[in-house]
Each structure stands twice: as structure tokens, then as C-alpha cells.
Amino acid sequence: MDADVAVVGLGTMGSMTAWQLSRQGVSVLGFEQFGIGHDRSAYGGGSRRFRIASPLVEETPFIKGSYHMFRDLEQEAGQQLLSYSGALTIGDPDSQRMKNVMRSIQEYDLRHEILDDHEAMRRYPQHRLLPGEVTVWDEMGGVLRPEQIVIAAVNRARKLGAQVHSYTEVKDIQADETGVTIIAGEDEKEYRVGKVIVTAGPWANKLVPNMNKIYSAQRIIMTWFIPESPEQFTEEKFPNFSRLSGGRHIQGTPAIDGRLVRVSESLERAKYDSADHFDKNVSVEDILGVREAVKELIPNLNPDPVSIAPFMDGFTTDGLPIVGSTSKNENVILLCGFSGQGFSQSPAMGEIAAHLAMGNKTGYDIKHLSPKRFGL
Ligand SMILES: Cc1cc2nc3c(=O)[nH]c(=O)nc-3n(C[C@H](O)[C@H](O)[C@H](O)COP(=O)(O)OP(=O)(O)OC[C@H]3O[C@@H](n4cnc5c(N)ncnc54)[C@H](O)[C@@H]3O)c2cc1C
Incomplete structure (x- = not known):
């Protein structure tokens, strides 16, 4: 085994997931197709609004739970990442x-x-x-500082032992009952891990089969x-x-x-x-x-x-994210499709994905976010 868990895509959700796993002492292999903090995807532009009182009431518990986690990341990174305005x-x-x-x-x-x-x-x-x-x-x-947050979370994960491969695209994910093989980079190198968490944002349907009908960038x-x-x-x-x-x-x-x-x-x-x-x-x-x-x-x-x-962001047809293991293989966990709403809830979502990968229960109600609702 190269690591306990692979995280595919170190953007918003992937950086938080890698940070949360590493904090729990889980060994992590992280892959990002571009540089850490790049501006080609869902978190660019320098600012994200953070508000807990949301018109989408079902996302409120995840955002409320994220508030203190952003503050924890600030403490660990030694810089302000969310203003108090x-x-x-x-x-x-x-x-x-x-x-x-x-x-x-x-x-x-x-x-x-x-x-x-x-x-x-x-x-x-x-x-x-x-x-x-x-x-x-x-x-x-x-106001959240998205690029600083992604970089801070990846750096914390690295300090806690995560191996980070930037400019390394994951080309394929092959899962079986005993684990997952990840094929990544121009040389199509193979890595073996116990579980994979797919945090590929707008690109998720390129890696996960049968998503095209319910997913778009x-x-x-x-x-x-x-x-x-x-x-x-x-x-x-x-x-x-x-x-x-x-x-x-x-x-x-x-x-x-x-x-x-x-x-x-x-x-x-x-x-x-x-x-x-x-x-x-x-x-x-x-x-x-x-x-x-x-x-x-x-x-x-x-x-x-x-x-x-x-x-751009990854959107689902019902506007809710996809969070949980696929019905085909428990070792493949999806955390994607945040449909224009995800940054504020990302620390809580990273924590949930980390719990799922470690086989622990989460305190949040995530039944309505299951990949199974789309037959995945
Ligand atoms: C313009 C805009 C404004 C927004 N405003 C707000 C806001 O104010 N408040 C708020 O809470 N939310 C907001 N959102 C939503 C929020 O930013 C997104 O929901 C969130 O960033 C999505 O995170 P993600 O991890 O799913 O995707 P990303 O952050 O895009 O991460 C996916 C990562 O995976 C990488 N990747 C993909 N495929 C592969 C592969 N095969 N191999 C390796 N790496 C791969 C990508 O390069 C990327 O880095 C906004 C979104 C946009 C686009």
C-alpha cells in the first residue's frame, strides 16, 4: 500500500479532506492536476462570501459546523482567512x-x-x-480568502505527513474489494491505496462512470x-x-x-x-x-x-452535492457537485469525508446527499 487514502483533486474539498485525514493520523496521497491554489476551477477570484443564515436551509448545519474549523485553520496557519465583517x-x-x-x-x-x-x-x-x-x-x-485557504490546508496536510503530487492528473481509478489503484501522471504510474475520495469538482464526471446525465460544469x-x-x-x-x-x-x-x-x-x-x-x-x-x-x-x-x-463549479441536476460511498464499491467516496454553494461548508465536508474513509459515523445528516440517489 502506498497510503491509506488517496484524495483526487486538491481544490476546495480536497485540501480540506487531506487536512482532516492528516490531522487524524491517516496516511494520505493527494493529487492535483494543476498547481496548489490555481485559478482555473471553482475557488478562484480572491473572495468567497461566508454567511450561515442561508436561503438553502439544509446547508446551514454544514456551514455552522465549518465556522470554527476555518478559525482552527487560521490558528494552525498563523494567518487570517475569514474576516469578521x-x-x-x-x-x-x-x-x-x-x-x-x-x-x-x-x-x-x-x-x-x-x-x-x-x-x-x-x-x-x-x-x-x-x-x-x-x-x-x-x-x-x-469574507473568505479561498486561494490562501486551499494553500494553508494543503500545507498543513503536508506538515502532518501527506504526500502531495501537484501537476499530476489522475487518469483512472480502479477499485476492487481490497482497495483502489490510482493511475496518475504522464507516465501513468500506479499507486495502491485503501480508499479514494474523489474531490475533482467540475471534472468529477470525467473520472466517475455514469455521471454525465446528472452532472455538468x-x-x-x-x-x-x-x-x-x-x-x-x-x-x-x-x-x-x-x-x-x-x-x-x-x-x-x-x-x-x-x-x-x-x-x-x-x-x-x-x-x-x-x-x-x-x-x-x-x-x-x-x-x-x-x-x-x-x-x-x-x-x-x-x-x-x-x-x-x-x-466554474460542478453542478448536479438537483442542486445538492454528492457525498458518500458509491453503491458499486465502498472504497470509492464521492465529495463533489457543490453547485455554486460549497466553499463555506468545505471544512465540515472534508471532516465528513475523512470520517467515512476511516469507517466512522458522522454526526451530520447526509442521507439526502448520497450518490445512490443518482444510481451511482
Ligand atoms: C464564481 C464562483 C463564486 C462562488 N461563490 C461562492 C461563495 O460566495 N460562497 C460559497 O460558499 N461558495 C461559492 N462558490 C462555490 C464554491 O466555490 C464551490 O462550490 C467549491 O469551490 C467547489 O469545490 P470543489 O472542491 O468541488 O471544486 P474545486 O475547488 O474546483 O476543486 C477540484 C480540484 O480537482 C482538481 N482535479 C480535477 N480533476 C482532477 C484529476 N483528474 N486529477 C487531479 N486533479 C484533478 C482540479 O484541478 C481542482 O483543483 C462559488 C463558485 C464560483 C465558481
């Missing part, structure tokens, strides 16, 4: 989305404040609110804007936000570099059968919507984006 969700109080946010707060007892439109515009004058809109402030929210575009006065858009004054206002759905993060504010629009996403076909070009039509939204809703930003970058 809170998070705003803004919208029509009668909408299902805002009702779900309130449900998430009540069911999981989250520290929060609810502001009416006048109070919210007094505290956050950067937002132009529509009459009657409500703003929910989630105290434990903040989808593009999410990020856009950055210049503020009239940068001091109005610091982390302290302008927390990360998500807004559904007058049919426009935008989200964003403050000027963490002291210069550019990110505002992205939730659009219909370009879909790719294979992540290898991902197109990094963005057309003018793709950014006209966010330009209008910025003009209307955050008027102190110059509405023409100064930076535009597309990334």
Missing part, C-alpha cells in the same frame, strides 16, 4: 428566499439583526433599497467595480451581501484589496458536458445585466466593470 441578505420580506433565511436563523439559533429599509440605508448607505425591503445581518458572516462570472470613494467600501463598512431586488439577483464582497468591489449577478449559466471545454471568454451581453443592477442598486460604484473573470 458579518453578512447581509437583502430582499422582499414576503419572498420564499427571505422566509428561508429566517427559518435558518431560528432553527440554528444564529446571532442576527433585522433592519427595515430606513435603518439599513442609514447603516449601509452604499445600497439603494427598494421601499419595504428588509436586510438581515448575520453576525458570524465574513457550469460557468459563474465574477465582475469587479471601482467605487467613487473606496473608504465607503471597506470590509467594516460594506459587509458581503446577497440581494434579490426587483427581479435582480446580485451578490458581492467589499474592496478587500482596498481598490475593487466585487458585484456578480446570478445569471443563467453556460453549461459544459466536460470541464475541459470551459470557455474563459466573456461576451459583452454577459455583463450588461450586472451593469444595470449596479446602476440601480449600488449607485456609488462606477457601473462599467473594470475586471471580469469566469470560473
